[in-house]
Amino acid sequence: CKSKRSAGRTLRNIIPFIEDKLFLKVNREKTNVSHVSKIKFLGHTFYRSHGKGRLRAHPTSIRKMKQRLKQLTSRNKGWGENERKKELNHYVRGWVNYFKMADIKSLLRNIDRWYRRRLRMCIWKQWKRIRTKGKMLIKLGLNKWKAWEYANTRKSYWHTANSFILKRTITIHRLRQAGYTSLLDYYLKVRT
Incomplete structure (x- = not known):
C-alpha cells in the first residue's frame, strides 16, 4: 500500500474475507x-531493494543462531570431535536450509570467520598438553622452533584461536577436510 491509511483500509476489508470466506481465524493481537x-x-x-521486496534473517534469529553455535563449540562440552562435528554440521545445514531464500551471503561470510575461530579454539583446547600442541603444529607444517614456542603460550584459548599461527595451520581447507561444514559454503551449494 502507498500509505498507512490505505493499508488500514485494506486490513479492514481483508479480515472479513479471510474469516467469512476462507474460514480462517485471524489473530487480532498480531x-x-x-x-x-x-x-x-x-x-x-x-526490506526493499531496487523497488522489489527482499528477505533477510531477522536480528533475533541471527543472535539465537550465534548462541547455539557458541553452545555447540563450548570448550567444556566434553564431547569428542566426531560428536561435535556431527551436531555442528546438523545445525548448520538446518539453519542454512531454513534461511536459504533470504539474502544472507555477506552475513554468513562474517559469521564464518567467528565460527572458524570457535573451531580453532576447540581444537587448541582438545590438544591440552604442551607436547601435543607442539607435535600437532609441527605436523601441520610449522617449523619446530616456532611450534614449540607457540605451544608454550600462556594466552587464552580464545586469543590463541585468532593468532596468525593457528590461522596458518588450521586453515579453512583443513577444517573442510576434517568434515566441518562452513555456513557460506553450504549456503552457496544449496543456492545453486
Whole structure:
C-alpha cells in the first residue's frame, strides 16, 4: 500500500474475507499495519531493494543462531570431535536450509570467520598438553622452533584461536577436510 491509511483500509476489508470466506481465524493481537521493515515473520524480516521486496534473517534469529553455535563449540562440552562435528554440521545445514531464500551471503561470510575461530579454539583446547600442541603444529607444517614456542603460550584459548599461527595451520581447507561444514559454503551449494 502507498500509505498507512490505505493499508488500514485494506486490513479492514481483508479480515472479513479471510474469516467469512476462507474460514480462517485471524489473530487480532498480531495483525497490524506497519512498515515492511518492522515486520518479523517466521524468523525473517523484509526490506526493499531496487523497488522489489527482499528477505533477510531477522536480528533475533541471527543472535539465537550465534548462541547455539557458541553452545555447540563450548570448550567444556566434553564431547569428542566426531560428536561435535556431527551436531555442528546438523545445525548448520538446518539453519542454512531454513534461511536459504533470504539474502544472507555477506552475513554468513562474517559469521564464518567467528565460527572458524570457535573451531580453532576447540581444537587448541582438545590438544591440552604442551607436547601435543607442539607435535600437532609441527605436523601441520610449522617449523619446530616456532611450534614449540607457540605451544608454550600462556594466552587464552580464545586469543590463541585468532593468532596468525593457528590461522596458518588450521586453515579453512583443513577444517573442510576434517568434515566441518562452513555456513557460506553450504549456503552457496544449496543456492545453486
